[in-house]
Amino acid sequence: MSTTRSPLPVDAASSIEPLAPPPRIAVRGAGVSFRAPSGEDRPVLSAVNLQVGPGELVSLLGPSGCGKTTLMNLMAGFLRPTVGSVAIDGVPVTGPDPRRVVIFQDYGLFPWRTVLGNVLFALESRGERGTAARAKALHYLQLVGLAEAADQHPHQLSGGMKQRVAIARALAVRPEVLFMDEPFGALDTFTRFHLQDLLLELWERTRLTTVLVTHDVDEALYLSDRVVVLGENPGRIVETIDVALPRPRDRRDPVLHALRDRLLEHLRLAGRWHLRTPEYEI
């Protein structure tokens, strides 16, 4: 164990074997406030405590303006907390890192690159080049069923296909954590169902720790191990609901519907102020 080599004085607690693997993501007492034009600090997120274990698929659910994207940006390193701390595997998060990749609602593809070129971009940023990188990129495109579209440009693809390219690009760098910011929000119902199933399939294969930001109650319930409900003014966690159902789940499962009612009730209570604040984008 590395603790024996620690130069720090070893106290009694640290010599005890941990009973469970440490939480992969730990958010402790995190708050974010932005300075309003009037000069006062406006809290966007307040006193958030959240732990996401390795391989867990967690959804952050809430109305727009509840700070769920802000919370994801904290964990992904795109934003620093005003108070509190965010750590992944015990290491404080200080900035974005290819070990935790974010998938955005607007796909974030480069229009001047082909589908393959977009996946290659991620690999090239790590110094991977040549035929090996190409083969790897193609492999991940195959994984999302887009190998045939490798030479097309993003504007030739549908929204669902673009998001699959973004997923392939994210997986190609073999991240430890996958963040998804309303990834299917711009897609029609059938494409969304299809991509939700694709995401689950990939998640089953990789067991990536995944944090999904969504405002879609059914999506959160269908996909997640745990649904974290956020309320607004200021953004905070109001409830956490475990979804202890085996996968694949049936979208018509009455258990899901019971949970759905519970979630909706929490969302109604959380949203009773109706004082909307804009969703902050970083």
Added chain:
Amino acid sequence: MPRARISHLSLALVGLAALLGVWVLLATRYTVEQLPGPLQVARAWLELLREGGLLAHIRISLARFGAAYALALLTALPLGLVLGWSTRGLQALNPAIQVLRPISPIAWFPLAVLWFGVGNAPAVFIIFLSAFFPVLLATVSGVRDVPPGYLRVAANFGTRRLRLFRAVILPAAFPTIVVGMRIAVGTAWIHLVAGEMLGAQTGLGFLIVDARNFLRTDQILAGMLTIGLLGLAIDRLMSAGERRLRRIWGAEGAA
């Protein structure tokens, strides 16, 4: 579809015919020295072509234009990329740029002659000036307006500075830069004649000055029309290139 195209073409022809009609009508009311008619101008054009060395003048004008334009690109593009990238650099140089930019290249005439004498150099300088600022400003804004989403993706994948510049910022800014380059071609071509009036002994601008000295109004108009037609051709060429680029870049510029 073909019907729309035919009517488009015939409308253009009607417009041109009307213009020619007005021209002919006006020409009858003035002397040849004041306003020659279209036929006289056409004859003067042929005369210039056969005996006046029109092609040689065109060639030298295009060469000056090309050299000055290339010089403008070679200086404005790198400077624009640096200023777009470095906020401090822009803050330092922006006041100077904003003061120099609204000064018409024509106002530089006295200095151009003092600095470069007469002939080729002042002409190139004037054309250069007129192309420099549109390219510079488009490049600066192209780099500064790179969608933040692209930068976030690059930051996420740990893209290093140089690569970020080459693989993200440059291509993302390129469509904006190309627009600036096209505007610059237009303004530079407009100032070609002005530049060539500074003592040059060749070129389309000189041709017009020379024709004025001999009161050959028909040759003046022939020279003007040549400049107009060449400018149109260059603009068409540029916009064709631009369209091609847009197709490659994706219809809406962002995907």
